[in-house]
Amino acid sequence: MLKQMEGSRAVAEAVAMCRPEVICAYPISPQTHIVEALGEMVKDGTLSPCEFINVESEFAAMSVAIGSSAAGARSYTATASQGLLFMAEAVYNASGLGLPIVMTVANRAIGAPINIWNDHSDALSQRDSGWLQLFAETNQEALDLHIQAFRLAEELSLPVMVCMDGFILTHAYERVDMPTQAQVDAYLPKYVPRQMLDPGEPVSIGAMVGPEAFMEVRYLAHAKQMEALELIPSYAAEFKSVFGRDSGGLTHTYRTEDAETIIVAMGSVLGTIKDVIDEMRDAGHKIGVLGITLFRPFPLARVRESLQGAKRVVVLEKSMAVGLGGILSTNVRMALSGLHMHGYTVIAGLGGRAITKKSLHGLFRQAEQDALEPLTFLDLDWNMVNKQLEREKAHRRSGPVAENLLRDVGVVAARNY
Amino acid sequence: MSFQPVKFYQTGTFTVGNRLLPPEERSVQASTKRFNSINSGHRACQGCGEALGARYAIDAAMEATDGQVIAANATGCLEVFSTPYPETSWQIPWIHSLFGNTAAVATGIAAALKVKGLTQTPRTRVVAQGGDGGTTDIGFGCLSGMFERNDDVLYICYDNGGYMNTGVQRSSATPPAARTATTMAVGPAPGNVFGQGKFLPAIAMAHEIPYVATATVADLRDLEAKVRRAMEFRGARYIHILVPCPLGWGTASHDTIKMARLAKETGIFPVFEAEHGEIKSVLAIRRPLPVEDYLRPQKRYAHLFGKTPAVETIAHIQALADKNIRKYGLQARKGDH
Ligand SMILES: Cc1ncc(C[n+]2csc(CCOP(=O)(O)OP(=O)(O)O)c2C)c(N)n1
Ligand code: SF4
Ligand SMILES: [Mg+2]
Numbered sequence: 001m002l003k004q005m006e007g008s009r010a011v012a013e014a015v016a017m018c019r020p021e022v023i024c025a026y027p028i029s030p031q032t033h034i035v036e037a038l039g040e041m042v043k044d045g046t047l048s049p050c051e052f053i054n055v056e057s058e059f060a061a062m063s064v065a066i067g068s069s070a071a072g073a074r075s076y077t078a079t080a081s082q083g084l085l086f087m088a089e090a091v092y093n094a095s096g097l098g099l100p101i102v103m104t105v106a107n108r109a110i111g112a113p114i115n116i117w118n119d120h121s122d123a124l125s126q127r128d129s130g131w132l133q134l135f136a137e138t139n140q141e142a143l144d145l146h147i148q149a150f151r152l153a154e155e156l157s158l159p160v161m162v163c164m165d166g167f168i169l170t171h172a173y174e175r176v177d178m179p180t181q182a183q184v185d186a187y188l189p190k191y192v193p194r195q196m197l198d199p200g201e202p203v204s205i206g207a208m209v210g211p212e213a214f215m216e217v218r219y220l221a222h223a224k225q226m227e228a229l230e231l232i233p234s235y236a237a238e239f240k241s242v243f244g245r246d247s248g249g250l251t252h253t254y255r256t257e258d259a260e261t262i263i264v265a266m267g268s269v270l271g272t273i274k275d276v277i278d279e280m281r282d283a284g285h286k287i288g289v290l291g292i293t294l295f296r297p298f299p300l301a302r303v304r305e306s307l308q309g310a311k312r313v314v315v316l317e318k319s320m321a322v323g324l325g326g327i328l329s330t331n332v333r334m335a336l337s338g339l340h341m342h343g344y345t346v347i348a349g350l351g352g353r354a355i356t357k358k359s360l361h362g363l364f365r366q367a368e369q370d371a372l373e374p375l376t377f378l379d380l381d382w383n384m385v386n387k388q389l390e391r392e393k394a395h396r397r398s399g400p401v402a403e404n405l406l407r408d409v410g411v412v413a414a415r416n417y
Numbered sequence: 418m419s420f421q422p423v424k425f426y427q428t429g430t431f432t433v434g435n436r437l438l439p440p441e442e443r444s445v446q447a448s449t450k451r452f453n454s455i456n457s458g459h460r461a462c463q464g465c466g467e468a469l470g471a472r473y474a475i476d477a478a479m480e481a482t483d484g485q486v487i488a489a490n491a492t493g494c495l496e497v498f499s500t501p502y503p504e505t506s507w508q509i510p511w512i513h514s515l516f517g518n519t520a521a522v523a524t525g526i527a528a529a530l531k532v533k534g535l536t537q538t539p540r541t542r543v544v545a546q547g548g549d550g551g552t553t554d555i556g557f558g559c560l561s562g563m564f565e566r567n568d569d570v571l572y573i574c575y576d577n578g579g580y581m582n583t584g585v586q587r588s589s590a591t592p593p594a595a596r597t598a599t600t601m602a603v604g605p606a607p608g609n610v611f612g613q614g615k616f617l618p619a620i621a622m623a624h625e626i627p628y629v630a631t632a633t634v635a636d637l638r639d640l641e642a643k644v645r646r647a648m649e650f651r652g653a654r655y656i657h658i659l660v661p662c663p664l665g666w667g668t669a670s671h672d673t674i675k676m677a678r679l680a681k682e683t684g685i686f687p688v689f690e691a692e693h694g695e696i697k698s699v700l701a702i703r704r705p706l707p708v709e710d711y712l713r714p715q716k717r718y719a720h721l722f723g724k725t726p727a728v729e730t731i732a733h734i735q736a737l738a739d740k741n742i743r744k745y746g747l748q749a750r751k752g753d754h
Pocket of ligand 1: 467492493494495516517547548549550551552575577579580581582583588
């Protein structure tokens with residue numbers, strides 16, 4: 001049914017239709033609306049049977065999910081940013097134990113300086129945690145990916161992170177096609193755990209493993225993620241047959257046929273990029289975009305296949321490997337190894353910096369002329385940066401960077417990005 | 418078998434022989450039908466109090482629930498010595514996740530049982546267990562959260578007064594003056610500082626959870642009775658068991674029970690139980706002893722008994738024990754001997 005609703009609400013309703021049995025919640029913007037909505041559904045009985053637990057930290061949230069999942073309950077939580085880092089030890093533990101927990105990450109920057117707005121630093125910091133990571137482009141896709149995520153997680157006995165851009169998606173009111181409970185029930189089978197804490201059949205979960213088998217345990221985690229590369233397209237196809245729309249999968253291409261320049265990106269910025277590409281195509285430019293839906297496991301073969309016909313690739317990412325450049329671009333580069341083509345990394349939108357069509361037009365045109373630096377920071381205010389660098393040269397005790405920059409910039413709200 | 422109302426104790430132990438008790442009063446451990454929840458063959462040090470405490474407590478919990486226990490275990494000696502790959506000593510469903518999240522993992526298990534059972538009172542019960550470091554320090558946030566929500570979990574802390582698994586470092590349960598690898602026996606105030614550290618049973622009581630108790634491995638039937646009592650409640654429960662560690666304390670492995678008994682008899686470790694934040698009973702001291710009797714056999718206090726004994730430090734520890742005796746009403750009762 002078509003409905004106009006907030007992204008968080010749409011995700012909450014989809015998660016509820018997946019019949020989670022234990023939900024743990026700890027508040028952090030911009031994830032709050034999702035768990036609040038679920039909590040209400042549990043409390044008023046629309047989502048039942050389900051235990052909604054208000055925990056005392058994200059570390060506890062993931063730990064409660066570990067316990068409930070190991071005891072055979074379908075388990076869900078959501079977080080973002082500092083919360084994801086606070087639970088990091090348990091994030092690795094959940095995947096190491098092979099527990100099919102589903103978690104929404106409402107992508108947000110990581111401090112310091114503290115910042116509540118969107119980028120992908122939080123989820124990408126956990127890229128090697130052993131979780132599958134899916135990135136939604138729209139609210140519709142966010143909703144749909146959650147339904148696929150439970151199916152995937154439980155089939156593979158691995159946890160899945162569904163990443164959606166904080167505020168840009170979580171707080172945006174958009175039209176979504178809300179599935180029916182019958183459709184979700186038809187798509188998502190009952191959870192049958194591979195391992196379970198059961199007095200009738202006692203097992204020890206989480207025993208110590210030494211050098212004699214640790215490598216094999218880690219390899220199996222990799223092998224399972226490789227399995228996901230096969231499973232995901234078939235689950236997406238099946239999803240289409242039940243729900244009637246394309247959602248999920250490994251990647252999405254847009255106007256890449258005969259494209260000389262291909263942009264690669266993840267998440268909601270794909271919408272803006274597509275608008276720019278439409279305008280440029282109308283003006284005769286041979287340009288397209290590859291959207292990455294599945295970041296872990298990284299679909300190397302698919303990415304290579306999608307990009308190899310182009311002359312140049314521009315990876316535009318809302319994340320950064322300090323001291324190296326990009327994170328997504330490093331992964332894309334691995335997919336392209338051995339191919340001779342121009343590759344550019346563009347860091348954009350950190351901490352909620354708006355990515356405008358105007359800037360993208362300029363950027364893409366520059367790329368087409370191969371006039372881009374290998375590493376570009378989109379719309380970086382060089383004045384601000386240079387002023388601070390000079391200050392640091394001039395005074396030993398130059399003071400806190402964030403405070404200095406804010407002084408230079410004046411009233412933040414008056415800036416017009 | 419007929420009951421004889423006679424009090425016979427094994428000399429110097431205060432332990433009544435099982436033979437003199439009616440079968441229903443005999444200890445779980447005395448029965449050949451005990452569960453052996455943590456089976457033999459594990460790799461604890463000889464005389465490990467923690468291994469003993471865990472066996473007593475979990476077997477008693479199994480007995481009280483008709484074998485329906487799931488355990489969550491913190492990282493630490495108990496976890497490491499019981500499950501070295503590819504072996505496990507556990508005969509019960511058991512999970513180890515991390516060092517500091519055991520109470521929360523147990524909350525999750527309890528929630529799953531509740532939702533699966535579709536009733537308010539699932540038959541299977543959840544026990545969480547960890548060392549003093551995993552409980553009083555790194556796991557304290559999760560533990561306090563579990564208490565505050567009154568989740569249906571029995572948490573058992575095996576207190577050996579330090580981070581033993583990593584090589585005997587100080588925890589917030591390390592007693593004053595004790596030497597550890599991080600409270601070295603050097604300088605003007607050798608060993609652990611005075612006036613720091615926490616007594617978690619009192620903090621648990623402040624949460625007003627249904628049941629809090631302390632116990633030692635020296636009083637087997639008291640320990641078992643407390644586990645049984647804990648299982649009569651729903652909601653958060655906490656049992657803090659003093660478990661001497663021959664390796665960390667520098668005691669003979671055959672003196673584990675004796676050290677635990679001395680801790681109780683000197684007033685160093687108060688043994689009591691509390692319901693909803695109020696003390697309900699204490700285990701009285703039978704024969705008051707000076708703290709020196711407890712300290713002297715332990716190498717971690719060796720610096721107190723050098724050429725010039727640290728009289729003031731020993732007096733300070735005595736004063737702390739006396740305070741416990743006053744505060745918890747542990748003084749020996751007439752006719753108890
Ligand atoms: C997050 C984290 N920090 C530190 C450690 C290292 N570590 C493992 S066991 C342990 C000591 C455990 O002490 P305690 O909880 O008192 O149990 P014991 O070994 O004394 O029984 C430590 C510090 C760890 N495993 N995880
Ligand atoms: S170090 Fe102490 S607690 Fe650890 S196994 Fe040895 S005796 Fe037991
Ligand atoms: Mg300890």
